[in-house]
Amino acid sequence: MNFLAHERHQVDEAFAGDVIGLWDPGILKIGDTLCEGAPMEFDGVPRFSPEHFVRVRLTDPTKRKQLKKGLEQLSEEGAVQLFFDRQRMDRDPLLGAVGVLQFEVVQQRMESEYGTPVAFDRLPYQHARWLEGEIDLDNFRLRGGCLVVVDVESRPLALFDSEWAMRNAETEHPKVKFIAAVQPGRANRSR
Numbered sequence: 001m002n003f004l005a006h007e008r009h010q011v012d013e014a015f016a017g018d019v020i021g022l023w024d025p026g027i028l029k030i031g032d033t034l035c036e037g038a039p040m041e042f043d044g045v046p047r048f049s050p051e052h053f054v055r056v057r058l059t060d061p062t063k064r065k066q067l068k069k070g071l072e073q074l075s076e077e078g079a080v081q082l083f084f085d086r087q088r089m090d091r092d093p094l095l096g097a098v099g100v101l102q103f104e105v106v107q108q109r110m111e112s113e114y115g116t117p118v119a120f121d122r123l124p125y126q127h128a129r130w131l132e133g134e135i136d137l138d139n140f141r142l143r144g145g146c147l148v149v150v151d152v153e154s155r156p157l158a159l160f161d162s163e164w165a166m167r168n169a170e171t172e173h174p175k176v177k178f179i180a181a182v183q184p185g186r187a188n189r190s191r
Contacts, residue, residue, distance in 0.1 A: 029076055046181040047151075049128040050081055050096030053159060054103055054120035057092060063116040070114035071095070071106075075152060080106050083149040083157060086137065094149055095120070096128060125159035127166045129178035142169050155182065 014020050022028070033040055058067050071093060075082035080102050083094040097103055103120055111117045125147065131140075137156055140148060145161035146169060158178065160166040170178050 043183050046183055047081060048098065049130075049180045050098055051126055051128075052097050052100050052103070053083075053123040053125045053128075054095050055092050055123060056095060057119040057121060059117045059119055063114075066114045066116040067110070067118065070110050070116055072152070074106055074109060079109070082152050084151075085147070085149055094123065123159070124161045127160040127163060129158050129160075129166065129180060130182045131156040131158055132177040132179060133175050135176055140173075143172075 011020070022034075028034075033042060056067070056071065058064060071080075071082050074080060081096040083096060085092070085094065095103065095106065107118060107120065124145075130151075131148070135156060137148065140156075142148065142158060142160075143165065145165040147159045149157050149159060151157055158166075158169060160169065166178070170176075
């Protein structure tokens with residue numbers, strides 16, 4: 001479609017660099033590639049380990065659906081990374097960011113774009129590592145100052161309140177890989 005004010009005209013051909021709009025019933029995600037001919041696959045943009053964390057608190061309990069939709073979309077855009085406590089799952093999700101300004105942006109966008117005011121409770125974690133290897137998450141334990149959560153693709157992520165706690169966990173669990181950055185869509189190898 002070619003858009004100009006309220007006018008729309010169907011376009012049958014597009015070229016590299018053109019910005020095109022597609023109707024999507026929720027199948028496509030940011031970063032998906034559409035092509036003609038042989039299928040193409042690209043490594044996604046790696047997700048780097050965030051250094052700041054907050055727990056999201058919904059200030060209006062009737063807005064749970066808007067909260068879920070908003071956080072999922074903002075996470076897909078890369079505004080923040082979305083995590084869930086394995087015991088609480090969707091209730092009170094966690095957000096991770098490289099800088100604290102990202103939280104202010106998310107808070108403002110949640111209210112203005114999704115009509116959902118939220119509050120954030122800062123968490124003491126400073127380091128995060130995705131976990132890979134033979135891990136039984138129900139019995140995987142880390143000493144104090146740590147929390148194991150899952151990301152939107154159900155990959156386990158350990159949060160640490162200090163570099164010492166992170167290094168200690170790596171020493172205590174030599175069969176587990178502690179990874180600072182992952183590719184989106186990478187297989188989860190935990191049991």
